[in-house]
Amino acid sequence: MVYVCLMAVDPDHVLRSAAALLTRKSTATMDEVAKAAGISRATLHRHFAGRDALVRALESLGIEECRAALDTARLDEGTASEAVRRLVGAMEPAAGLLAFLYTENQLFEGEEQNAGWSLIDDRISALFRRGQLAGEFRIDLTPAWLTEALYGLMASGAWMVHSGKGAPKDFQHMIVELLLGGALRREES
Amino acid sequence: MVYVCLMAVDPDHVLRSAAALLTRKSTATMDEVAKAAGISRATLHRHFAGRDALVRALESLGIEECRAALDTARLDEGTASEAVRRLVGAMEPAAGLLAFLYTENQLFEGEEQNAGWSLIDDRISALFRRGQLAGEFRIDLTPAWLTEALYGLMASGAWMVHSGKGAPKDFQHMIVELLLGGALRREES
DNA sequence: ACCATATGAGACACCAATGTCTCATGCTGG
DNA sequence: CCAGCATGAGACATTGGTGTCTCATATGGT
The missing domain is CATH 1.10.357.10 (Tetracycline Repressor, domain 2)
Known part of the structure; x- marks a missing residue:
């Protein structure tokens, strides 16, 4: 039995929030990015290994x-x-x-x-x-x-x-x- | 008696070195900036109170x-x-x-x-x-x-x-x- | 009702860069 | 020659951000 995405955070929504924020403030911290997406820093970190990974994902987007x-x-x-x-x-x-x-x-x-x-x-x-x-x-x-x-x-x-x-x-x-x-x-x- | 600039470092030369470096690598550290200018970090810090001051000076330049x-x-x-x-x-x-x-x-x-x-x-x-x-x-x-x-x-x-x-x-x-x-x-x- | 999972909150160590300090060493002007 | 000052090197504490961890909680499937 596979459990798929119960209270899943929409990774795309997170990315778009991050994009909107970083567009305005390119030096925003992970904490700010998380708050902007309405999630905790821990969760943000669960979806994106680190800041580099986040930027990479943004680049892909x-x-x-x-x-x-x-x-x-x-x-x-x-x-x-x-x-x-x-x-x-x-x-x-x-x-x-x-x-x-x-x-x-x-x-x-x-x-x-x-x-x-x-x-x-x-x-x-x-x-x-x-x-x-x-x-x-x-x-x-x-x-x-x-x-x-x-x-x-x-x-x-x-x-x-x-x-x-x-x-x-x-x-x-x-x-x-x-x-x-x-x-x-x-x-x- | 006024002692004027004995072994004075040319602040303008430092600024131009910093400009040339930061143009290529905008995240260069103070240490790298100092090395690029051929001076020590301590001296760099004596001429420019901090990174902000350096950027300000670059802006003025x-x-x-x-x-x-x-x-x-x-x-x-x-x-x-x-x-x-x-x-x-x-x-x-x-x-x-x-x-x-x-x-x-x-x-x-x-x-x-x-x-x-x-x-x-x-x-x-x-x-x-x-x-x-x-x-x-x-x-x-x-x-x-x-x-x-x-x-x-x-x-x-x-x-x-x-x-x-x-x-x-x-x-x-x-x-x-x-x-x-x-x-x-x-x-x- | 129960269990599995994702989340939020926070603690923690870590790292890189910064800013400040001291001391020894030069050079320069007198 | 000597006094004075700027420099270079390095030690040091501090800070801000990061990455990792744990634990409590809420939610949704069974």
């Missing part, structure tokens, strides 16, 4: 959300511009978590889970490359740089929204318009 | 470098586009330090030294606003967002160079072209 966003954005359909717009919209909910991981991962430099990120980078880079081949995007900016810039702009956008200096509803527009159109005004609308 | 970059870029001269290009070029040496402070300052949220940053933000925002008033920049992206985006792109650029995925010589071009022109290809060259 981030990778998974990115993958899901990439899927729902259907990068192969329509013009590359439209795909970029969909992508930014789909990734918006994960922007805060990504910003946290973006700054945290410099510590795990040259580690293992980079494979997961590489896949995501590749898919985004491929999108920009598709736009270049279609004559839609300029070719003097490498897909790798455009990908990195997309991350940076999403982090800036998330920071702007989080600090109250920008409205969440403008998130997608701000990023897409700047990334694709740039700051220069165009005569041809 | 960053503010000062930004101010200097703003001055040398002569934001009032020529077109706003040219001024932006000069600004990015002038700020490039400080990009790594800025990226470090950018992630570190979320801890000192709502503190005092923000006044220094506000001045810098204002000058950059004013530049973008000037470009808008001159009909050079589009008006649907706020100066505040353009400023934030500039920071984000510089951080991404610094990361790209630091990780070896991009050449330092491309730093200015990558950022300015994307920020001003965007990713879309233009028929009118």
Whole structure:
């Protein structure tokens, strides 16, 4: 007879609470993370061996959300511009978590889970490359740089929204318009 | 009789060493910082009361470098586009330090030294606003967002160079072209 | 009703980094 | 040469966070 999850704590809920907290305060202690999730530190420790394990799990969550966003954005359909717009919209909910991981991962430099990120980078880079081949995007900016810039702009956008200096509803527009159109005004609308 | 700095350690040299190190490893200990500067931890501690004081000093250094970059870029001269290009070029040496402070300052949220940053933000925002008033920049992206985006792109650029995925010589071009022109290809060259 | 399991609360040792101290050793100016 | 001071090295206590443990309790299945 197998006893499955009696008063089980939802690990996903814990992860999302942790993500929300660490997004705001990246140095939050295990105790704070536990309180934020509404559980005790002991229980938190039962589900995640330690802080490293927690961050790893958060990284996996981030990778998974990115993958899901990439899927729902259907990068192969329509013009590359439209795909970029969909992508930014789909990734918006994960922007805060990504910003946290973006700054945290410099510590795990040259580690293992980079494979997961590489896949995501590749898919985004491929999108920009598709736009270049279609004559839609300029070719003097490498897909790798455009990908990195997309991350940076999403982090800036998330920071702007989080600090109250920008409205969440403008998130997608701000990023897409700047990334694709740039700051220069165009005569041809 | 006043004895002035006999075997004095150059505080500026210490700060720059610390900046270079913390740019790469933001969690470096005081011991590592001291070793990087070629001094003992005791001496480091004599010059900077603690880690907080060190970070504060680094923040002041960053503010000062930004101010200097703003001055040398002569934001009032020529077109706003040219001024932006000069600004990015002038700020490039400080990009790594800025990226470090950018992630570190979320801890000192709502503190005092923000006044220094506000001045810098204002000058950059004013530049973008000037470009808008001159009909050079589009008006649907706020100066505040353009400023934030500039920071984000510089951080991404610094990361790209630091990780070896991009050449330092491309730093200015990558950022300015994307920020001003965007990713879309233009028929009118 | 009973038992198995997960949880909460707390105690505990441990570790890394910090901050403070002392002392010996240099160097520099007079 | 000598006095004075900054430095380097190291010892030391302290702190904050972590990881592990135990025990009491509540809950859900049988």
